[in-house]
Amino acid sequence: xxxxxxxxxxxxxxxxxxxxxxxxxxxxxxxxxxxxxxxxxxxxxxxxxxxxxxxxxxxxxxxxxxxxxxxxxxxxxxxxxxxxxxxxxxxxxxxxxxxxxxxxxxxxxxxxxxxxxxxxxxxxxxxxxxxxxxxxxxxxxxxxxxxxxxxxxxxxxxxxxxxxxxxxxxxxxxxxxxxxxxxxxxxxxxxxxxxxxxxxxxxxxxxxxxxxxxxxxxxxxxxxxxxxxxxxxxxxxxxxxxxxxxxxxxxxxxxxxxxxxxxxxxxxxxxxxxxxxxxxxxxxxxxxxxxxxxxxxxxxxxxxxxxxxxxxxxxxxxxxxxxxxxxxxxxxxxxxxxxxxxxxxxxxxxxxxxxxxxxxxxxxxxxxxxxxxxxxxxxxxxxxxxxxxxxxxxx
Amino acid sequence: xxxxxxxxxxxxxxxxxxxxxxxxxxxxxxxxxxxxxxxxxxxxxxxxxxxxxxxxxxxxxxxxxxxxxxxxxxxxxxxxxxxxxxxxxxxx
Numbered sequence: 001x002x003x004x005x006x007x008x009x010x011x012x013x014x015x016x017x018x019x020x021x022x023x024x025x026x027x028x029x030x031x032x033x034x035x036x037x038x039x040x041x042x043x044x045x046x047x048x049x050x051x052x053x054x055x056x057x058x059x060x061x062x063x064x065x066x067x068x069x070x071x072x073x074x075x076x077x078x079x080x081x082x083x084x085x086x087x088x089x090x091x092x093x094x095x096x097x098x099x100x101x102x103x104x105x106x107x108x109x110x111x112x113x114x115x116x117x118x119x120x121x122x123x124x125x126x127x128x129x130x131x132x133x134x135x136x137x138x139x140x141x142x143x144x145x146x147x148x149x150x151x152x153x154x155x156x157x158x159x160x161x162x163x164x165x166x167x168x169x170x171x172x173x174x175x176x177x178x179x180x181x182x183x184x185x186x187x188x189x190x191x192x193x194x195x196x197x198x199x200x201x202x203x204x205x206x207x208x209x210x211x212x213x214x215x216x217x218x219x220x221x222x223x224x225x226x227x228x229x230x231x232x233x234x235x236x237x238x239x240x241x242x243x244x245x246x247x248x249x250x251x252x253x254x255x256x257x258x259x260x261x262x263x264x265x266x267x268x269x270x271x272x273x274x275x276x277x278x279x280x281x282x283x284x285x286x287x288x289x290x291x292x293x294x295x296x297x298x299x300x301x302x303x304x305x306x307x308x309x310x311x312x313x314x315x316x317x318x319x320x321x322x323x324x325x326x327x328x329x330x331x332x333x334x335x336x337x338x339x340x341x342x343x344x345x346x347x348x349x350x351x352x353x354x355x356x357x358x359x360x361x362x363x364x365x366x367x368x369x370x371x372x373x374x375x376x377x378x379x380x381x382x383x384x385x386x387x388x389x390x391x392x393x394x395x
Numbered sequence: 396x397x398x399x400x401x402x403x404x405x406x407x408x409x410x411x412x413x414x415x416x417x418x419x420x421x422x423x424x425x426x427x428x429x430x431x432x433x434x435x436x437x438x439x440x441x442x443x444x445x446x447x448x449x450x451x452x453x454x455x456x457x458x459x460x461x462x463x464x465x466x467x468x469x470x471x472x473x474x475x476x477x478x479x480x481x482x483x484x485x486x487x
Contacts, residue, residue, distance in 0.1 A: 052422055287463075290479075298480065310473075313470060314470050
């Protein structure tokens with residue numbers, strides 16, 4: 001049996017693809033590369049991660065999967081990602097606790113209401129059932145919600161939540177069964193180069209030469225590209241989250257407030273899981289928990305749901321968002337370092353978009369498909385000064 | 396299937412620990428995630444030593460520290476946390 005949890009197997013000396021990062025983005029890409037390549041020509045794929053499975057943001061997020069976005073690209077991609085999530089349990093034979101309870105975005109200002117209206121209209125053009133609803137209808141969906149200061153809400157009943165850990169395990173197991181070699185607890189310490197071209201990775205357990213090196217390392221991605229002198233515009237941002245004691249199921253949707261960044265949903269274990277924006281956190285990679293976060297979250301949550309006052313918080317933790325200045329990711333080959341590819345900068349929604357991005361990335365690498373998307377999201381837009389926009393980033 | 400309970404809060408059994416090891420999860424953090432031991436009401440206070448000892452005795456990799464502790468030390472009502480934030484004048 002392939003070991004998913006520890007580095008017992010020998011690291012191969014060479015591969016077609018080395019993927020840095022065994023989070024959901026790297027594993028989804030690995031599985032799709034192995035699955036989509038033709039039988040005999042199946043590429044040799046090695047996935048390397050310095051930590052354990054689910055140790056990074058893929059194991060630390062709230063599990064939301066939604067198609068309510070403000071840009072056409074995100075709406076279309078997330079529609080497809082949710083379709084994959086809905087089929088995932090059957091296809092991968094693992095329970096991911098996918099629950100389609102909808103996403104309810106609250107607007108407390110006229111300006112935010114207008115923004116949600118515009119986004120909902122765009123989403124409807126793309127076939128989503130999103131509607132902007134009155135506060136009374138929002139209360140019908142979540143009876144415990146205090147709607148007295150609400151202007152309106154945006155509602156898509158088809159959005160949902162999954163349990164992130166088993167989603168990661170599902171991809172890891174499926175990739176391993178197709179021959180992908182997964183090595184956790186193995187840190188990439190350098191990149192092998194020939195001139196400007198990247199030719200592989202160096203780890204304390206040995207080097208792997210590869211035709212292509214894919215950086216799917218989330219908030220750690222800038223550390224990897226820096227090894228060949230490529231500075232990314234993205235930066236890590238600590239995002240905290242917490243879970244309550246388990247309660248009898250009562251909350252149907254994930255509720256989000258783009259003003260405060262508050263979001264919360266009820267997991268299949270019954271816990272209320274949620275987080276909130278917090279601008280004042282230390283720079284860089286940081287997984288520390290803070291009292292300040294608990295205070296901010298509790299205040300905002302009780303303002304939204306006053307009845308939860310006696311509910312206890314059981315545990316809190318943190319993960320790192322991978323933020324870019326224009327709210328859009330960094331994807332595709334790096335001009336300055338041929339052979340080095342990015343799949344990073346997903347702003348805290350990398351988990352939900354990974355199912356479709358893993359597939360498109362594999363098709364891009366294998367068959368040179370999806371050129372427009374990989375041009376649009378390429379790092380070179382920063383060199384050329386044509387930045388993008390996205391207003392529905394939560395937390 | 397063993398009915399020996401190793402984590403009372405989350406009803407994790409000894410056979411689930413054995414299965415996690417058989418799947419190749421050998422460090423405490425991975426086994427915690429795979430079985431969910433230590434993620435319930437006591438947050439590991441009752442089970443972590445037992446599970447770590449089992450892992451160590453069966454070829455697992457147990458470091459010097461147990462898994463990362465998750466605050467708060469014991470469950471705290473949301474109303475208390477919100478009141479504390481008001482006192483401290485916390486703003487986003």
